[in-house]
Amino acid sequence: MHSNLDSVFMAQALAQARAAAAAGEVPVGAVVVRDGQVIATGRNAPIDAHDPTAHAEVVALRSAAQALGNYRLDGCTLYVTLEPCAMCSGAMLHARLARVVFGAADPKTGAAGSVLNLFTEPRLNHQTQWQGGVLADECSALLSHFFRHRRQEIRMTASPLRDDALRTPDERFAGLPGYPWPPHYLSDLPVLAGLRLHYLDEGPRDAPLTWLCLHGNPAWSYLYRKMIPVFLQAGHRVVAPDLIGFGKSDKPKKDAAHSFGWHRQVLLEFIDRLDLRDVVLVVQDWGGLLGLTLPMEAPGRYRGLLVMNTTLGTGDAPLSPGFLAWREMCANNPEFDVARLFARGNPQMTAAECAAYNAPFPDRGHRAALRAFPSMVPASGDADGAATSRAARDFWRDRWQGRTFMAVGAQDPVLGPPVMRGLQQLIRGCPEPLVIEQGGHFVQEHGEPIARAAVGYFQP
Numbered sequence: 001m002h003s004n005l006d007s008v009f010m011a012q013a014l015a016q017a018r019a020a021a022a023a024g025e026v027p028v029g030a031v032v033v034r035d036g037q038v039i040a041t042g043r044n045a046p047i048d049a050h051d052p053t054a055h056a057e058v059v060a061l062r063s064a065a066q067a068l069g070n071y072r073l074d075g076c077t078l079y080v081t082l083e084p085c086a087m088c089s090g091a092m093l094h095a096r097l098a099r100v101v102f103g104a105a106d107p108k109t110g111a112a113g114s115v116l117n118l119f120t121e122p123r124l125n126h127q128t129q130w131q132g133g134v135l136a137d138e139c140s141a142l143l144s145h146f147f148r149h150r151r152q153e154i155r156m157t158a159s160p161l162r163d164d165a166l167r168t169p170d171e172r173f174a175g176l177p178g179y180p181w182p183p184h185y186l187s188d189l190p191v192l193a194g195l196r197l198h199y200l201d202e203g204p205r206d207a208p209l210t211w212l213c214l215h216g217n218p219a220w221s222y223l224y225r226k227m228i229p230v231f232l233q234a235g236h237r238v239v240a241p242d243l244i245g246f247g248k249s250d251k252p253k254k255d256a257a258h259s260f261g262w263h264r265q266v267l268l269e270f271i272d273r274l275d276l277r278d279v280v281l282v283v284q285d286w287g288g289l290l291g292l293t294l295p296m297e298a299p300g301r302y303r304g305l306l307v308m309n310t311t312l313g314t315g316d317a318p319l320s321p322g323f324l325a326w327r328e329m330c331a332n333n334p335e336f337d338v339a340r341l342f343a344r345g346n347p348q349m350t351a352a353e354c355a356a357y358n359a360p361f362p363d364r365g366h367r368a369a370l371r372a373f374p375s376m377v378p379a380s381g382d383a384d385g386a387a388t389s390r391a392a393r394d395f396w397r398d399r400w401q402g403r404t405f406m407a408v409g410a411q412d413p414v415l416g417p418p419v420m421r422g423l424q425q426l427i428r429g430c431p432e433p434l435v436i437e438q439g440g441h442f443v444q445e446h447g448e449p450i451a452r453a454a455v456g457y458f459q460p
Contacts, residue, residue, distance in 0.1 A: 006101055009033050009079045010135045013103070016043040016056065017081045017142055023048060027146050030056040030080040032064040032073065039076070040064035056080060057088040061095055072096045081139040083110035083132060089118040093126050100130045103139030148182050159187035159196045164257070165250045166366050167196070172359045173248060177352050178225040183248055189269040191262065197270065198248035202228065203237035208460045209278050209303065212271070213240040216285020216310070217373040218338045220247025222356050223444045224282070230451035234459065241270060243286070245369025247360050258372040260313075260385030264290050268297060280304040280458055284444060285415065286373060289313050293388050295402075296395035304458045305404045307430075308443050308450070309415045311423060312393055313378035315386030322414040323377065330374040335364060345411070345440035396427045404430040405457045407450045409439030416441075 009031055016029025020043035032040040042060030046052055057080050065071045077099040078092060083106040092100055100119065102112060111118050112130050119130045161167045173179075187196040200221055203210075211231045213224040221240040231238045242249040243263060252258070267290060271279075279302045283291040288310025295302045311320075319327075330336065338361060339354040346354075361367050378386035404427050408420045417435070424430045434453055439446045 005036070006079070006131070006134045009038070009077075010081070010101065010103055010139075012038060012041070013056075013079045013081050014135065014138060014142065016041050017139070020044040020056065021142065021146050027142050028056040028080065028082045030060040030078060032060050032076050032078050034064075034068075034073075034076045039067050053087065055085070055088050056082075057084050058091055061091055065095070074098065077101060079134075081135075082106055082143065083112050083114055085109045086111040086116070086118065093118065093124060093128055096126055097128045100128055101134050102130075102132050103135050104143060105132060105136070145182065159185060159194070161196075161250065162194050164254065165195060165252050167250050168248065168360050168362060168366060172362060176222065176356045176359065177350065179222055179356070181228070186270065186273065189266065189273060191265045191269050192244070195244055195250045195252070197241060197244060197250075197266065199239060199241035199270070200228070201237070201239050201274070203232050204235070205237065207235060207237040207278075209234075209280055209458060210237040210239060210276050211280050211282050211306075212276060212291075213238065213282040214267070214284075214287030214291040215240075215243065215246065216287050216289075218246070218341070218361075218370045219285070219357065219442065220360055222247070222359075223284070223442060224447065226447035227282075227444060227451035230448060230455060234455045236455075239274065239276060241267070242360075243290075243369070245372075251360075251366045252368055253365060255368045255372040258369055258376065260290070260376050260378065260383075261388070264293060264385070264388065267291070267294060271298075271301065277301050278303050280306055280454070282306040282308075284308040284310050285441070286310075289377065289385075289389075292396065293385075293392040296392055296399070299395075299399070299401065302402055304402045305400075305427070306407070306450075306454050306458075307404065307423065307427070308407045309409050309412050309420065309441055311415055311419050312389045312426075313383075313385055314389045314393055315378040315381040315383050316390065319377065319379055320414065320419050322412075322416065322419075326414050327374040327377070330371070334371050335367070338370075342442065342445075345442060346445045348438075349445060393426060398428065400428045403458060405454050406430055406433035407439075407443060407453075408433045408435050409441060409443030409446070410435050410437045411439060412441040412443070414441050 013029045013031050017027040021027035025044040028044045030042045031038050040060050040063035042056045044056045045054040073095045079101045081103040083102045089111040107114050181200045184199050184201050215223045220242045228238050245251050339358040342357050343354045436446045
């Protein structure tokens, strides 16, 4: 067991580690303490200093020796966020430290028990007490985030932008409220032909359930920010892609690049590439128009369906008056303000949250998908996607073997209760829906209670 003071000083070492990360260094930080006072700090700086010995521990030891006027640091404790390597352990022993405390273990180079343990070597003329595991989770998480982000940067560099597409600048997504997750990208799916697809992928890969969250128009994976933490707290995995043309995914310049069948194929190849299993399919709006056609291709991948304010575009039934009004609005006002749309239907949202929905679309050139999608809803029997949607209708009615949970935003004028009642009657075994009385079309903005109810319903 470590003391509260150990946690306090390790937290200060973590602050140094974050400073290292901000400077582009591996996030390791250290502090040296004597008589309950921090006398020196250090952070990783091999890159900045062009010095292979500039590990956080060595930097802190040098500073402490200068402060005390003696290389021997008798009575001092060094706190470091990562198990020290052999070089740093040797320096600590040479400095005659009384104690070394570290956070995360290092199974590759750790010299305090992971690979070897210099601190317990009896042939050395000094032994320093050591303890590991203090704020280990926080220290490990910082390192994991850093290396995950670095891998993503490498992949981003390796996927050049096509001439016929645009890519929203990263700075547009900086500091979005409630959206802390690092990006993941794919560009080598055959159907993408080099376009870069963004997705979130959080939680353990061997989780009992994987929540596949599909957004609609004009939203993106930000739509699920209130539901994702609930799924993760349950120990589950969450995968949330941005459709091409939306969010952090690449955006073809031409409206004609978008079609029902093409976007469907992207999702099919994406699911296959990630080999998603034990899936709860989470859909709303176009996430449902496309997503509800997916499970019939590989029913064994799916355990459940969480369906919200959506429909199937079978082409043999009239589109709802609310949708026709929406389509007309989009045709007459193709440059509509996405943030204002969300604010109007969700008065509880902050201005910053509403603005986040505008982030992917800095100008008209990035909005081809927003213009194309309303007219892509199959309105006739021979429209693109209509036959596929009719086959999906038969699947949900006759062959679906999983469980279904339905949530409905009662204030939705486009795909609200009347449309959802028809969908409920279509889906085999679909129970009465959870009605969110204040919820509109984007009912995920009331997502926390929906997610909690769904977790309880689908929990293996």
